[in-house]
Amino acid sequence: xxxxxxxxxxxxxxSRALEKLTFWLFRLATYLVLACGFFVxxxxxxxxxxxxxxxxxxxxxxVFLTEAPESLYVFTYQxxxxxxxxxxxxxxxxxxxxxxxxxxxxxxxxxxESYVYSAGGIFPCIVGTVLLVVGSMAIALVLGVCAAxxxxxxxxxxxxxxxxRLSILNLAGVPxxxxxxxxxxxxxxxxxxxGVAPDPEKWHFRLWPLHxxxxxxxxxxxxxxxxxxxxxxxxxxIITASEEALKSVPRGFREGSLALGATKxxxxxxxxxxxxxxxxxxxxxxxxxxxxGETAPIMFTAAFVVRDKLPWEGxxxxxxxxxxxxxxxxxxxxxxxxxxxxxxYTARVQYGTAxxxxxxxxxxxxxxxxxxxxxxxxYQW
Amino acid sequence: xxxxxxxxxxxxxxxxxxxxxxxxxxxxxIQVFFGGNAVMAVVILGLITFFLFKEGxxxxxxxxxxxxxxxxxxxxxxxxxxxxxxxxxxxxxxxSDLRLRTLQHLTGPGGLTLxxxxxxxxxxxxxxxxxxxxxxxxxxxxxxLTDVATAIKTKxxxxxxxxxxREQLLGxxxxxxxxxxxxxxxxxxxxLAPLVGTLPAYRDLSTAFAKSLTEAIAxxxxxxxxxxxxxxxxxRALTQQYLxxxxxxLKNLESWxxxxxxxxxxxFTAFLFGKDWLTASFWQDWYGIVPLFVGSLLVSVIALLLAxxxxxxxxxxxxxxxxxxxxxxxxxxxxxxxxxxxxVLGFFGIAVLGEALRALSHVTWLSWVPGFPFAERLNAxxxxxxxxxxAVPTIFTLAEDALNNVPRSFKEASFALGATRLQTVLRxxxxxxxxGIVSAVLLGLGRVIGETMVVLLCAGNRxxxxxxxxxxxxxxxxxxxxxxxxxxxxGEVVRDSIQYRALxxxxxxxFFLALLINFLAQKIVRKYRISIG
Numbered sequence: 017x018x019x020x021x022x023x024x025x026x027x028x029x030x031s032r033a034l035e036k037l038t039f040w041l042f043r044l045a046t047y048l049v050l051a052c053g054f055f056v057x058x059x060x061x062x063x064x065x066x067x068x069x070x071x072x073x074x075x076x077x078x079v080f081l082t083e084a085p086e087s088l089y090v091f092t093y094q095x096x097x098x099x100x101x102x103x104x105x106x107x108x109x110x111x112x113x114x115x116x117x118x119x120x121x122x123x124x125x126x127x128x129e130s131y132v133y134s135a136g137g138i139f140p141c142i143v144g145t146v147l148l149v150v151g152s153m154a155i156a157l158v159l160g161v162c163a164a165x166x167x168x169x170x171x172x173x174x175x176x177x178x179x180x181r182l183s184i185l186n187l188a189g190v191p192x193x194x195x196x197x198x199x200x201x202x203x204x205x206x207x208x209x210x211g212v213a214p215d216p217e218k219w220h221f222r223l224w225p226l227h228x229x230x231x232x233x234x235x236x237x238x239x240x241x242x243x244x245x246x247x248x249x250x251x252x253x254i255i256t257a258s259e260e261a262l263k264s265v266p267r268g269f270r271e272g273s274l275a276l277g278a279t280k281x282x283x284x285x286x287x288x289x290x291x292x293x294x295x296x297x298x299x300x301x302x303x304x305x306x307x308x309g310e311t312a313p314i315m316f317t318a319a320f321v322v323r324d325k326l327p328w329e330g331x332x333x334x335x336x337x338x339x340x341x342x343x344x345x346x347x348x349x350x351x352x353x354x355x356x357x358x359x360x361y362t363a364r365v366q367y368g369t370a371x372x373x374x375x376x377x378x379x380x381x382x383x384x385x386x387x388x389x390x391x392x393x394x395y396q397w
Numbered sequence: 398x399x400x401x402x403x404x405x406x407x408x409x410x411x412x413x414x415x416x417x418x419x420x421x422x423x424x425x426x427i428q429v430f431f432g433g434n435a436v437m438a439v440v441i442l443g444l445i446t447f448f449l450f451k452e453g454x455x456x457x458x459x460x461x462x463x464x465x466x467x468x469x470x471x472x473x474x475x476x477x478x479x480x481x482x483x484x485x486x487x488x489x490x491x492x493s494d495l496r497l498r499t500l501q502h503l504t505g506p507g508g509l510t511l512x513x514x515x516x517x518x519x520x521x522x523x524x525x526x527x528x529x530x531x532x533x534x535x536x537x538x539x540x541x542l543t544d545v546a547t548a549i550k551t552k553x554x555x556x557x558x559x560x561x562x563r564e565q566l567l568g569x570x571x572x573x574x575x576x577x578x579x580x581x582x583x584x585x586x587x588x589l590a591p592l593v594g595t596l597p598a599y600r601d602l603s604t605a606f607a608k609s610l611t612e613a614i615a616x617x618x619x620x621x622x623x624x625x626x627x628x629x630x631x632x633r634a635l636t637q638q639y640l641x642x643x644x645x646x647l648k649n650l651e652s653w654x655x656x657x658x659x660x661x662x663x664x665f666t667a668f669l670f671g672k673d674w675l676t677a678s679f680w681q682d683w684y685g686i687v688p689l690f691v692g693s694l695l696v697s698v699i700a701l702l703l704a705x706x707x708x709x710x711x712x713x714x715x716x717x718x719x720x721x722x723x724x725x726x727x728x729x730x731x732x733x734x735x736x737x738x739x740x741v742l743g744f745f746g747i748a749v750l751g752e753a754l755r756a757l758s759h760v761t762w763l764s765w766v767p768g769f770p771f772a773e774r775l776n777a778x779x780x781x782x783x784x785x786x787x788a789v790p791t792i793f794t795l796a797e798d799a800l801n802n803v804p805r806s807f808k809e810a811s812f813a814l815g816a817t818r819l820q821t822v823l824r825x826x827x828x829x830x831x832x833g834i835v836s837a838v839l840l841g842l843g844r845v846i847g848e849t850m851v852v853l854l855c856a857g858n859r860x861x862x863x864x865x866x867x868x869x870x871x872x873x874x875x876x877x878x879x880x881x882x883x884x885x886x887x888g889e890v891v892r893d894s895i896q897y898r899a900l901x902x903x904x905x906x907x908f909f910l911a912l913l914i915n916f917l918a919q920k921i922v923r924k925y926r927i928s929i930g
Binding site (some may be wrong): 031032034035038039040041042043045046048049050052053056057059060117136158159160162163165166167169170171177180183184185186189190192193194196197198200201204206225248251252255279280281289305308309310311312314315316346349350355358366367370373377378380381382385389 | 408424427428430431432434435437438439441442444445448449451452644706707710711713715718719727729730731732733734736737738739740741742743744745747748749786789793797819823838840841843846847848849850853854880881883884887888892900901904907908911912914915916919
C-alpha cells in the first residue's frame, strides 16, 4: 500500500530541478573557497611542522626557534653525506684538516655545496617582528583611539569634520606599498634628528637657547621608521573601527550620566569607554594581524636581509636601539622564497619560517574573531 | 547617653573639578589632549599625500630633460633607422615561423623524414636567407651611428657630472679645486655633423635595401598547402607595407632637427602612454607606465573573474540557503582565510601552485585551453589565482552584509506571491542588494590592485606589455605590475635620480586609483540603495 501523499508535497518538475542544481552550484562555490584556503593552511602546516617540531624530546626544534640563520653546507665526506651549518662546518673542517696533518695524510678535500640561510634558525626575525608589531601598535592605538574619541565625542559635526572623516575612510583603502613609499620619503629620508652640530647639506635649525640642532637627515632604515610607517598604515582602520565602536554606545548612556551632573570626561571614562572597549579591542587585534602580516611597507623602511646582531646587542648608546634595522619574519620569507633556489635543503627553512609566521598571524586573527563573537553576545542593547 | 555628634555634612558627591593648568580646567585639558592627537593623526595622514607629490613632482621636469638629451645627442635620429631595422627583424621572425609550420606539415604523420624535409625546404631557405641578408648593410650602418650618438651622450653626461662637482666644490669654499675642474661644453651642432652627414649615404643604402627586398619577394618558393601559401602571400603583403613606410622614415630623418624643443606635455604623455619601462640601459631610459598598468590590470581581471563568482556565490549560499550551523561555521572560516599574509601566499605560489599549474598545462587532453601548455611557472595566471584567494574574503564579507540588509518583507512578499526559493533569491534578493554587491566587488578590486607581495613573487616580473595577439592565452604570460616595480626597484635606486622620482609617480598613480575605486564604491552604494520602507 502506498503511503498517503502529503497534500502539499511539491511536484517534481524542471524548475525544482533547476533550483536544486543552482543551489548546489552555490554550495560548491562556498566549499571550493574553504577547500582552497584550508589547502594552503594544511600544506604549510604539514610541511612546516617537520622543521618546527621533532619526534624526540623536547618535541620543538629549539635550534630553529632560538638561533640566527646561517649557511648550510652539504658535502660527502669519507662516504657519508653530511649537512652542517656554517660554524659547525668550519669547526669540522679545521678539525679534520688538523687530524690529517698530524697523521701525515694529504689534506682532505671538501666539495661542499652551500645554501644561504638554510641552516640555523629564525630567532632574529621573530624578535624583529615582535618589536615592530609592539611599537607600531602602541603608536597607532594611542593616536587612533584618542583621535576617534575626539572625533566622536568632542568635535562638532561640521563640514570640516566630515571631510576629515571621509579622507580617513578613503585612506584605509590605499595600498600598503604606497604607505611604504611615503614612509621611505618621510621617515627614512627626511625625519628630524637631534644633533650637536648642524648638518650643512640638509635643512636644519638650532633649538635656541640649547646647543642642539635639529637636522632633517632622516632616520634611515630603522626600527623607528618601520614603527611609524606601519602605525600610519593601520591608523585609518583603527580610527574608523574605534569610532564605530564608540558610536554604537547608545546616546542615553551619555545623557543619563551628564544629567546626573558628571563632567564630560567622567561620562566618557565611566559610561562610554567601558562599553566601547570590546569593539576597540577587536579592531586593534585585527590591526595587529594586519601589521604583522604586511611586508611591503617594511621592505625599505625597517627590514634588513640579514643582520648578525640581535637588536639589544652592541649598542653604543641607548638611542641607537631605535635607529637600527631589524630582520623580520615576512621579509625573511620573501628573501628565502625569491632569492635562493628551491630544493630539499632550502625547503625546510622556507616552510619552517612560513609555518611560524602563519601560526603567529593565525593565532592573532583567531583571537580577534573569537573575542568579537563573544563580546557581541555579551553587550546587546 | 550622650548622642553621637552629628556627622559633618558629606560633600556633594559630584563636584565640579577645579584643577587649572595653563588657564584650562581639567576637562578642557583632556579635550585638548584628544584633539591634539586627532590633529596629529590627520596632519601626518595629510603628509602622505604631500610627500608623494613632493618626491614625485619633479619627475616630469627630469623626464623632459631626459627626452631633450635624447634628441640633442641624436639618439632619436638613430632610433628612426633602428626602428626600420627592427621592423625587418619582426618580418624575418614571421618567415622563420612559416618555415617551422611547413616543416611540421612535411614531417607530419606519414610524411618525410627530417633530412628529406629539410632538402625539400632548400629553396625556401635560400629565399629566407636572401631576405634576411638584405638588412646587413643597414644593420652595420645603425651600429656605427649608435657608437657616435652614445659618445655624444657620454660627453654630455660627463659635462653634467663635472658641473655638479664644481658646484659642490664651490659650495664647500674650495675655489681653486673648483677652477681645476674642466668643463668642456658640448657643441651639439659640431658633434652631430658626422651623424647628420650620413644622410646621403643612408639614402643610397635605403634605396638599395628596398631594391633587394623587392627582388627577394618577387620569386617566393612554392609551399605545399593553400593555408601555408596564404601565409606566404600575407608575408609578401606585409613586406610591401614595410617598403611603403621607407619614404616616411626618410622624411623623418630629413626633417629632424636637434634643436626642436621638447614640449612640456610630452613629459607627461611619455609617462602615461609610454610603452617601455627601461632603466639602467646603455642607450636610453624610458619610463612608460603602460606595460606595468596593463600587467596590474590583467592580473586583477584574472583574479576578479575567479573571485566574483566564488565570493558572491558563497555569500548567497551562506546568507540564503545554508543551515544555521553551516552559517556559524563558514562565516568565520572565510574571514579566517583573509588572515593569511600575502607573502605566505606568494611563497605558496612559488613552492606549490606555479609548479602544479604548469604540470596541469602539460596534460595532453587539456591542450585546447588557450595558453596551455606554458613553460613559465610564474605568470599572470598563477598570481591571479592567488589574488583571487585574497579578494574572496573581502567580496564575501561585504556582499553578505549587503544581502543581510535586504528587509525580510521583500522575501516574505515574494513567497506570498508564489515565487519559488530560486526565483526569490535571484529575482528579488540579489537585485535588491546589487549596489552593495557591486561595491563589494569594487573594494575587492582595490584590494587586488594594491597587493604587492603576491605579484612580486608570482607574476614573473617581465617588463613588457603582454602579447594580446595570443588571445585568451595572454593569461599565461609573465607580467610586471605597478606595485611590483616599486617594491623591486625602490631598494636599489639612487636618491633623487629620475628613476627614484618615476617610482614615486607610479605610487601616485596607485594612490589615485585606490581613491577612485573607494569613491566609486561609496557612490554606488549611496546612489542605488533601494529605499527601504
